[in-house]
Amino acid sequence: MSSREDILGRVRARLGRNTENAATARKDIEAAIDGRVQGPRPAVPTDTAGLVAWFEEKSAAQSSSLDRVATLADAPAAVARYLAGMNLPLRAVIWPSLAGLDWRAAGIEVAPRGAVDSDLVGITGCFCAIAETGTLMACSAPDHPATVSLLPETHIALVPMSRIVPGMEDAWNLARAELGSLPRAVNFISGPSRTGDIEQTIVLGAHGPYRVHLVIVERE
Amino acid sequence: MESRSRHFKANAAASLANPVLQTNLKTAKGKFVDKRAIAIKEIDDFEGSREAAKNIRNRVLENLDLWLEKFEESATARGATVLWAKDGEEICRHVAEIGQRHGVQKAAKSKSMLSEEANLNLALTAAGIRPIETDLGEYILQINDNEPPSHIIAPVVHKSLDEVADLFHQVHKTPRKTEIPALTREAREVLREHFLTADMGISGGNFLVAETGSVALVTNEGNGRMVTTLPRVHVVITGIEKVVPTLEDLTLLLRLLPRSATGQSISNYVSVLTGVKTPEERDGPEHLYFILVDNGRADVVGTEFQDMLRCIRCGACMNHCPVYQTIGGHAYGWVYPGPMGSVLTPLYTGLENAIDLPQAATLCNQCGVVCPVMIPLPELLRRLREKQVEKHLRPWFERFALKIWAKVAASPSLYALGSWLGVRYLKWLAGGRDRIAVLSAAPEWTLGRDFPAPEGKTFRELYRKGKK
Numbered sequence: 001m002s003s004r005e006d007i008l009g010r011v012r013a014r015l016g017r018n019t020e021n022a023a024t025a026r027k028d029i030e031a032a033i034d035g036r037v038q039g040p041r042p043a044v045p046t047d048t049a050g051l052v053a054w055f056e057e058k059s060a061a062q063s064s065s066l067d068r069v070a071t072l073a074d075a076p077a078a079v080a081r082y083l084a085g086m087n088l089p090l091r092a093v094i095w096p097s098l099a100g101l102d103w104r105a106a107g108i109e110v111a112p113r114g115a116v117d118s119d120l121v122g123i124t125g126c127f128c129a130i131a132e133t134g135t136l137m138a139c140s141a142p143d144h145p146a147t148v149s150l151l152p153e154t155h156i157a158l159v160p161m162s163r164i165v166p167g168m169e170d171a172w173n174l175a176r177a178e179l180g181s182l183p184r185a186v187n188f189i190s191g192p193s194r195t196g197d198i199e200q201t202i203v204l205g206a207h208g209p210y211r212v213h214l215v216i217v218e219r220e
Numbered sequence: 221m222e223s224r225s226r227h228f229k230a231n232a233a234a235s236l237a238n239p240v241l242q243t244n245l246k247t248a249k250g251k252f253v254d255k256r257a258i259a260i261k262e263i264d265d266f267e268g269s270r271e272a273a274k275n276i277r278n279r280v281l282e283n284l285d286l287w288l289e290k291f292e293e294s295a296t297a298r299g300a301t302v303l304w305a306k307d308g309e310e311i312c313r314h315v316a317e318i319g320q321r322h323g324v325q326k327a328a329k330s331k332s333m334l335s336e337e338a339n340l341n342l343a344l345t346a347a348g349i350r351p352i353e354t355d356l357g358e359y360i361l362q363i364n365d366n367e368p369p370s371h372i373i374a375p376v377v378h379k380s381l382d383e384v385a386d387l388f389h390q391v392h393k394t395p396r397k398t399e400i401p402a403l404t405r406e407a408r409e410v411l412r413e414h415f416l417t418a419d420m421g422i423s424g425g426n427f428l429v430a431e432t433g434s435v436a437l438v439t440n441e442g443n444g445r446m447v448t449t450l451p452r453v454h455v456v457i458t459g460i461e462k463v464v465p466t467l468e469d470l471t472l473l474l475r476l477l478p479r480s481a482t483g484q485s486i487s488n489y490v491s492v493l494t495g496v497k498t499p500e501e502r503d504g505p506e507h508l509y510f511i512l513v514d515n516g517r518a519d520v521v522g523t524e525f526q527d528m529l530r531c532i533r534c535g536a537c538m539n540h541c542p543v544y545q546t547i548g549g550h551a552y553g554w555v556y557p558g559p560m561g562s563v564l565t566p567l568y569t570g571l572e573n574a575i576d577l578p579q580a581a582t583l584c585n586q587c588g589v590v591c592p593v594m595i596p597l598p599e600l601l602r603r604l605r606e607k608q609v610e611k612h613l614r615p616w617f618e619r620f621a622l623k624i625w626a627k628v629a630a631s632p633s634l635y636a637l638g639s640w641l642g643v644r645y646l647k648w649l650a651g652g653r654d655r656i657a658v659l660s661a662a663p664e665w666t667l668g669r670d671f672p673a674p675e676g677k678t679f680r681e682l683y684r685k686g687k688k
Contacts, residue, residue: 004304007460007514011285014522025283029290032279032465033431039272039472040265058485114502117416133486142500146449150442168471181298182432184497184504185449188490193442195404196482197357197374199244199381200251203404206356207411208442208489 044132044166051131052216055164058134062191063204064212071219075158076106078215079123083108086211088154092121096143098158114145115152122152122209128163128171129214133190136214137171140185149189155209157189160217221336221368223569225553228576232551241378245548248377252539255483256590262485263475273476274594276469277530280430280461284521287430287463288512294433298495300508307515308338314511315340315422315455316347322453322507324349324419328411330437330444331355332424333372333533334457334513336555337568340422341366351422352414354443356407360384363391370549372556373481373535378548411443421447421505425458426532427473428510431466434494435510438477438487445489454493454505460512461529467492473532476592480534516568524603528563530593537587537597543580552577559587559597566604572613578604639678647676 001009045051056066069078083090091109099112115122124144126136136157140146149155165171168188175182193208204210224231235241260266280287292302305311311334319327327349329335341351341362353362357375361367364387369375376384381400388403389396392410397403423444425435435456437444448454464470470492478484497504520529538544538558549557554565554574562577578601587597608614609622628634650656650673659666 002304003306003310003514006306007304007512007518008285008288010514010518011288011460011521014518015283015285016522017285022286025286029283029286029430029465033290036466036468038468039276039475040263040268042262042264042475061485062488117412135486140497140501140504142498142502145502146445147503150445150449168474169468172467172471182434182492182494184493184495184501186492186494187445188486188492190486190488193440193488195356195441197355197360197376198379198384198400198403200248200374200377201400203401205401205408206404206441206443207354207408207415207446 038169041167041169042132046166048161051164051166052161055129055131055134056216058131059191059214060134062134063194064134064191064214066214066216068216068218072101072158072160072217075215075217076101076103076108079156080106080108082156082213082215083121086154089120092123092156093119093148093152094123095125095145095148098123098125115147115150117151119152121154121156122148122150123156123158124149125158125160126163127186128165128174129159130166130168130171130188131164132167135168136189137175138187138189139175139179139183140187141183146185146187149187150208153205153210154213155189155192155211156213156215158215158217160220162220221339221555223554223565223573225565225569225574225577228551228553228574228580231553232547232580235547235551240380240383241548244378244380245545248374249539249545252483252535256480256536256539257483259479259483259485263479269472269476270592270594273473273532273592274530276464276472277532277593280463280465281521281526281529284460284463287465288460291428291430291433291463292512294430295428295495295510296433298433300433300495300510302510302512305511305513305515308340311335311338311457311511311513311515312340312343314509315457316343316349318453318455318507318509319344319347319349319420322419324453326350326352326414326418327420327422328352328354328414328418328443328447328451329358330421330423330439330447331358331375332422332457333555334424334459334515335422336369337513337515338457340457349420352411352418354411354415354441354447355439356404356441359407359411360387363387368550368555370557371535371538372533378550415443415446415450418447418451420453420455421451422455422457423447425456425462425510426477427470428458428463429465429467429470429492430463432492432494434492436470436474437491437493438474438489439491440482440484440488442489445491448491448493448505449503452505453507453509455509455511457511457513460514460517461531477532477534480536480590480592520567525563525567525600527595528560528567528600530595531560531564532593533560534592536590536592540586540590542582542584542586552580559601560595563597563600563604571604571607571611575608575613578608636678636680639680643674643676643678646671646674649673
């Protein structure tokens with residue numbers, strides 16, 4: 001007997017499984033999956049101004065830094081200001097989907113590809129952002145390589161205001177509506193990587209970025 | 221991992237006598253408890269959320285066989301391979317075979333308690349695959365001669381900064397560093413190289429989502445993302461009880477898990493991983509394997525201990541346990557310490573191999589109150605005690621004493637005589653004072669406190685006198 005049959009067989013025996021109750025239970029399972037019932041949710045504002053303010057407050061609590069620009073075209077200059085202010089090089093690996101912006105005019109040299117170990121700055125967008133916890137949702141795709149938000153010490157993300165949703169439930173609904181099925185990797189990112197393993201003292205910058213900078217884009 | 225739970229009393233005594241451990245435990249205790257208390261206030265309906273979480277976990281357990289089939293179907297449809305393992309040995313066999321199939325020389329591991337259950341690192345080494353632990357805590361343990369973890373989410377909670385500093389200095393052969401950020405950077409640099417060169421990533425799984433066939437991984441350090449993004453092969457090792465129905469259910473549980481564990485609203489990284497990379501994608505594994513593990517779990521389904529399978533491994537029960545706070549995790553002797561460990565260890569390794577664990581509790585119910593999925597831990601511990609008595613596993617003197625007690629308590633005259641003798645003996649022991657400094661029959665009890673002395677008359681005597 002395979003281990004699969006052995007394990008499932010013992011579970012079935014313990015649950016008193018038979019053809020009849022299996023049919024009923026299968027229907028319940030399909031209903032649960034189709035129903036997608038949400039549990040209790042913390043209250044988060046739903047109007048745009050309130051939502052953005054909430055997102056900013058929670059992002060700051062997660063140790064992300066924040067900036068705001070009026071349009072996507074203003075983003076490169078804002079990123080250049082941030083990099084200069086942090087004494088970081090004006091050179092970055094970037095999601096290929098964002099390579100079309102005029103980075104050169106802002107003095108930033110961008111490489112549209114997956115990140116390698118020597119990349120110091122990574123620039124990404126996001127699928128959407130979650131106000132409840134100050135979280136970015138990044139979906140992997142050929143022009144959204146997951147490494148760009150992971151390997152560099154500095155991660156800069158452009159966050160369109162229209163893509164800020166109240167909670168993770170809303171993010172899933174957006175993914176279902178726009179992507180159909182889930183991409184290989186959905187990464188929720190809430191601030192820089194950190195560890196508290198040594199004496200429960202939080203240190204920013206464990207294996208991923210030391211800093212996360214969010215540029216909120218008011219209009220697209 | 222071989223269980224040393226049989227030696228609980230000796231292990232606990234050693235922990236109590238270890239001053240460094242005692243200091244480290246005191247530091248950790250405050251941080252975990254206070255942070256959780258603040259974080260749960262962010263949830264308006266915390267009790268309602270616990271109730272909902274309990275129902276989600278129960279829904280799956282009540283039809284676990286069918287939910288597992290559903291998960292398997294969804295995961296397979298996305299190109300993953302689902303394997304099953306009855307025990308630790310079979311986990312090791314599967315991982316070694318996968319390694320051989322794909323020519324793996326190095327495996328980078330994100331934290332997995334199941335790999336501790338299976339002693340996987342030893343088996344990988346024997347199979348010619350070099351395992352690298354990448355969670356900072358687990359890495360510290362690995363380079364310290366494969367020391368076992370003492371906490372399920374903070375594996376080196378028993379270690380001080382000084383101990384880590386000495387260890388890094390010795391093993392990395394670098395100048396001794398005393399600042400935590402500098403030590404963290406040193407580990408980052410050593411491990412970055414391993415992430416980039418590992419052929420296989422091994423992770424646990426916080427949850428399996430039946431709807432989508434995904435595994436959800438929660439990490440702060442980013443090592444969970446590394447091992448599931450960079451290597452060619454990703455192996456997920458999880459218990460069969462980790463299935464949740466939908467992404468909505470996952471979301472609710474994610475509100476409770478990090479708050480209960482570390483007092484965070486959300487962990488820095490939550491990764492929901494589904495299937496293998498497409499040919500066009502620049503990163504992600506080409507091969508994804510799920511190893512669904514029994515190792516004692518299937519036999520708990522449908523029993524009076526089924527509630528325990530709701531556990532989401534947050535560690536809140538141990539963080540709030542007066543026993544854990546005093547002796548730390550190693551004393552428990554197996555993979556899981558604290559109240560959840562005192563229930564799981566006897567269930568998974570045998571009642572007779574963990575005879576003291578169900579007793580290592582004051583039944584104060586702190587664990588039950590903080591458990592995000594409402595596991596009645598004290599009640600389960602009590603049931604395990606009952607089982608021990610039914611199976612005659614308690615020591616002879618305890619059974620003998622209980623027999624005598626049963627006789628005395630069932631006979632009013634014997635009971636009256638016993639208490640008459642007792643109060644007089646205690647009054648004599650007090651020698652005219654109102655407290656007893658050393659209780660000769662149980663000297664340990666009076667080590668840190670006095671025993672109040674009775675006045676010399678029993679309740680029955682006083683009652684009879686009052687009636688006259």
